[in-house]
Amino acid sequence: MMGSDGAVRAPRTEWEGAYLDGRTPTRQRATIRLMPSGLEILTERGARFFWPYAQIRQTQGFYAGEPVRLERGAELSEAVLVGSPAFLAELHAVAPEPGARFHHPARRRHRVPLTILAAIAVVGIVAALYRWGIPALAELAAARVPVAWEEGLGEAALGELAPPERRCTDPAGARALDTLVVALTRPLGATPYTFRVYVLDAPPVNAFALPGGHVVLLRGLVERVRTPEELAGVLAHELQHVLRRHALRALFRHASTGLLIAALAGDPTGAVTYGLEAARTLGALQYTREAEEEADLGGARLLLAAGLDPRGLVSFLEELGEGGTDPPGVLTYLSTHPSHADRIARLRAITAERPTTPVAPVDAEGWQAIRTMCARAG
Amino acid sequence: MTESDPPESPAASEAAGRPAPQGDTQRLYFHGSGPTLFGIHIVNVLLTLLTLGVYYFWGKIRVRRYLMNQTELLGDRFAFHGTGKELLRGWLKAALVFGIPLLLLGTLPPFLEAGPGVQSLAALALYCLVQVFIPVAMVGARRYRLSRTSWRGIRFSFRGPAVEFLRIFIVGSLLSLLTLGLYYPFFEAQRYRFMTVNAYFGTRRFGFDGRSQDLLVLYLLAVLVAGVSVLVTSVVVAAIAAVLAAAASALSPDSPLHALPVYVLLFPLFLPTLGAVWAWFSAKKLRYFWDHTVFGDARFRSTVTGRALFRLRLVNLVLLVLTLGLAWPWVTVRSTRFAFRYLTLAGPLDLETIQQEAQEATAMGEGLSGFLDVGFDLG
Numbered sequence: 139m140m141g142s143d144g145a146v147r148a149p150r151t152e153w154e155g156a157y158l159d160g161r162t163p164t165r166q167r168a169t170i171r172l173m174p175s176g177l178e179i180l181t182e183r184g185a186r187f188f189w190p191y192a193q194i195r196q197t198q199g200f201y202a203g204e205p206v207r208l209e210r211g212a213e214l215s216e217a218v219l220v221g222s223p224a225f226l227a228e229l230h231a232v233a234p235e236p237g238a239r240f241h242h243p244a245r246r247r248h249r250v251p252l253t254i255l256a257a258i259a260v261v262g263i264v265a266a267l268y269r270w271g272i273p274a275l276a277e278l279a280a281a282r283v284p285v286a287w288e289e290g291l292g293e294a295a296l297g298e299l300a301p302p303e304r305r306c307t308d309p310a311g312a313r314a315l316d317t318l319v320v321a322l323t324r325p326l327g328a329t330p331y332t333f334r335v336y337v338l339d340a341p342p343v344n345a346f347a348l349p350g351g352h353v354v355l356l357r358g359l360v361e362r363v364r365t366p367e368e369l370a371g372v373l374a375h376e377l378q379h380v381l382r383r384h385a386l387r388a389l390f391r392h393a394s395t396g397l398l399i400a401a402l403a404g405d406p407t408g409a410v411t412y413g414l415e416a417a418r419t420l421g422a423l424q425y426t427r428e429a430e431e432e433a434d435l436g437g438a439r440l441l442l443a444a445g446l447d448p449r450g451l452v453s454f455l456e457e458l459g460e461g462g463t464d465p466p467g468v469l470t471y472l473s474t475h476p477s478h479a480d481r482i483a484r485l486r487a488i489t490a491e492r493p494t495t496p497v498a499p500v501d502a503e504g505w506q507a508i509r510t511m512c513a514r515a516g
Numbered sequence: 517m518t519e520s521d522p523p524e525s526p527a528a529s530e531a532a533g534r535p536a537p538q539g540d541t542q543r544l545y546f547h548g549s550g551p552t553l554f555g556i557h558i559v560n561v562l563l564t565l566l567t568l569g570v571y572y573f574w575g576k577i578r579v580r581r582y583l584m585n586q587t588e589l590l591g592d593r594f595a596f597h598g599t600g601k602e603l604l605r606g607w608l609k610a611a612l613v614f615g616i617p618l619l620l621l622g623t624l625p626p627f628l629e630a631g632p633g634v635q636s637l638a639a640l641a642l643y644c645l646v647q648v649f650i651p652v653a654m655v656g657a658r659r660y661r662l663s664r665t666s667w668r669g670i671r672f673s674f675r676g677p678a679v680e681f682l683r684i685f686i687v688g689s690l691l692s693l694l695t696l697g698l699y700y701p702f703f704e705a706q707r708y709r710f711m712t713v714n715a716y717f718g719t720r721r722f723g724f725d726g727r728s729q730d731l732l733v734l735y736l737l738a739v740l741v742a743g744v745s746v747l748v749t750s751v752v753v754a755a756i757a758a759v760l761a762a763a764a765s766a767l768s769p770d771s772p773l774h775a776l777p778v779y780v781l782l783f784p785l786f787l788p789t790l791g792a793v794w795a796w797f798s799a800k801k802l803r804y805f806w807d808h809t810v811f812g813d814a815r816f817r818s819t820v821t822g823r824a825l826f827r828l829r830l831v832n833l834v835l836l837v838l839t840l841g842l843a844w845p846w847v848t849v850r851s852t853r854f855a856f857r858y859l860t861l862a863g864p865l866d867l868e869t870i871q872q873e874a875q876e877a878t879a880m881g882e883g884l885s886g887f888l889d890v891g892f893d894l895g
Binding site for chain 1: 549552554555559565566582585586591592593595597667671717718867870871874
C-alpha cells in the first residue's frame, strides 16, 4: 500500500464494481483494488485475479454517465465495471506511469473549448475549400480529362439541349457560320477540338458552349445581334469556354461540392442531402465570374489576332445592359453571363488597341443568311 | 429539445446494481446528449476533412460506440466493438467487388457511344447487380453490426445465410409485381422474420410469431383509409379550384390562370392527410412487428402511436433542413430516445441459461457490410 506523507491525500485504492467473465451474462459484484502495477480483483464468488495495467484496455467511461469499463484478453474478453469516473483519477494517482494511457476525467473540461475550436476550424476549412480548394482541384482535374471523353460528354449534352429537330439547318446560313468559325479559329493554330456551331430554334437571347467544341446559339440571339462583329464577339467568347474547359471545371466543382456536403452532414443518405442537393443544383453549372472574365479576355484577344474588330463584343453587352423596350425573359444572356460595369470597362481597355483596318467577319450575303437561318427553315 | 427525458432508470442511481428481479417488465434507456454527440460529430468532420475522407470510418465507429455506450438495459450498458480499420478495409473490398463493376456498367456504355442494344443490356446488368447487391448488403450489415455489439460481455450475432435472404427478396419482388402488390405484406413479413429469427444474444435466439395474413389485413385497411382521405381531399381541392378559377376569369378574362390547372397549385393540400394516414399505418405496423417479437420467454411490446411518430419525423426534418444538417446529433438523440420510450420487454429473461457464443468476426460478408455501412442504414 502506498503511504501518505500527510500533505498529500492518500488515494482511495478500494472500489466496488462488477466483474463480467465473458462467458455468461452474469454480473458478479467485485472489489477492485488499485495497485502500482495492476488491478487486483476479488469477485463475490471468491475468485481473485491480478490484471497488469499493460494488459488492460479501457473501452467505456470517456463520457459523462458511462461507467468505467476495463477489459482484458482478446476478442471476447473479461471486463470490470466501476460506476464512478473518480476511479480513473485515482488510478492515475496510484499508477501515474502505467496508467497514463487511460482516460483522465479531468480532460473532459477541455472538451467544450475543443468543440468550439473544431467548429470554427470546420467553418474555416469548408469556406476555404469552397472558395479556393474546389476551383483549383476542378481546374487540375479538368486539364487531365482526354478530349475524347469531353467530346462524348458534349455529344450527349447536345442531344439533350439542342435536339436535331429543333435546330435551324439552312445550308447557306450554316456555311456562313462555318466561314466565321474558320476565320476566328485560324490564329489558334492546331487545337484538339473540332468546333461546330448550331442555331437552336428558341426565342431567348442566349448562347452556350459544350465540352468538346459544340457551340449553340439560340435564335433569339442571332436575331438580336446587330452586326457581324457582335456575333463574332459572342462566338469568340463561347469558343474560349470550350478551349479553357470551363464546363468540365463546373462539373468537377459540382461533384466536389457534393462530397463536401456529404462530409458535413452526419448521414449522407439522409433527407437533408436531398434538400441540399436541390440547392446545389440550382447554383450549379453556371460559370464562375472568373471563368466569364477569362472568356472575355481570351475572346477579345482572339478577335484581335483574327484581325477582326473586337468592339462588337462590347457593344453587344452594352446594348443588352441598357435593356430598354424588351419584354422580360429576353435578356437570358445576361443572367448566365453576368454583366458588370467593370466587366465592360475591362473589355474596353483591351479592345482599345484594335486593327486599323479590321477584316469583315462574313460578307453581306453570308450575314443575311445567318440572320434568317431559322426563318428559312420554318 | 422538446422531447421530455425518459424516466430515470432504476439502476442508474445504483451504479453497482444487481440484476433487477426477473419476470419484470424491462426497458431500454438512452442517456446520450445532443451537445456531446455534436462535439464528437464536429471533431469527426474536421478530421475527415483533414485526412481527405479517410477518418470517416473511425468517426463512424466513434459515433456508434457513443450511442451504444449510452444505451442501458438492467443497469448495464451496451458496448460496440467495431474498429475504423476493419470498416475501411471492408469498404475498400466492397468497392473493389461491387463499386467498380457498378461504376463501369453505369458510365462506360454512353461514353463509348455503344449502340442502343449494348446500352440496354448494360442497364439490365446494372439493375440485376443492384437487385442482388441490396439483400446481400442488408444481411452483411446486420451480421456486422450484431457481431460487434455486446451486453454484459456477451456478443449478439446474426446467422442467417445471405443466399436465403436473396431468395426471399427475388421471389418476393416478383410475386409482389405479379399480384399487383397483394403479395407485398407477405414479402415484408418474411423479411422481418428472417432478420429477427436469425439474430442471437449469445446462445439465445430471437423469435417472431406474427402472421402474414394479419399484415395483409392491415395493408388493405391502410389502402382503404388512404383512398377515402384522397377522395375527400380531392373534393375539397376541386371546390377550391373551381372557386379560384371562377374568380380569376371574372377578374380578367385573359388571365393565364384558367389555362393552368389550378389544382396543381393546391397539390400540397394532400400532404397533411396522406402524411397522417402514413404515420398511423407505420405506427400500427411497428407495433405489430414488435408485439410479435420474442426473446426466449420474454416478449417485446410497443406502444408507439401514429401521432407521436408523425411529430418526431416532422420535427426532425424541420430541424435538419433549417440547420443545413448541423442538427444531426440532436435528431439522432431524439430518435433513439423515441424508439426506446415506447418499447418494453416483458417476461422472464433467464439470463443464467445464456452462454457466450460469438460468431466468426471476419465473416464473408464483412467486407460488404463495411461498405454497406456507408450507404445503407437498414440495420
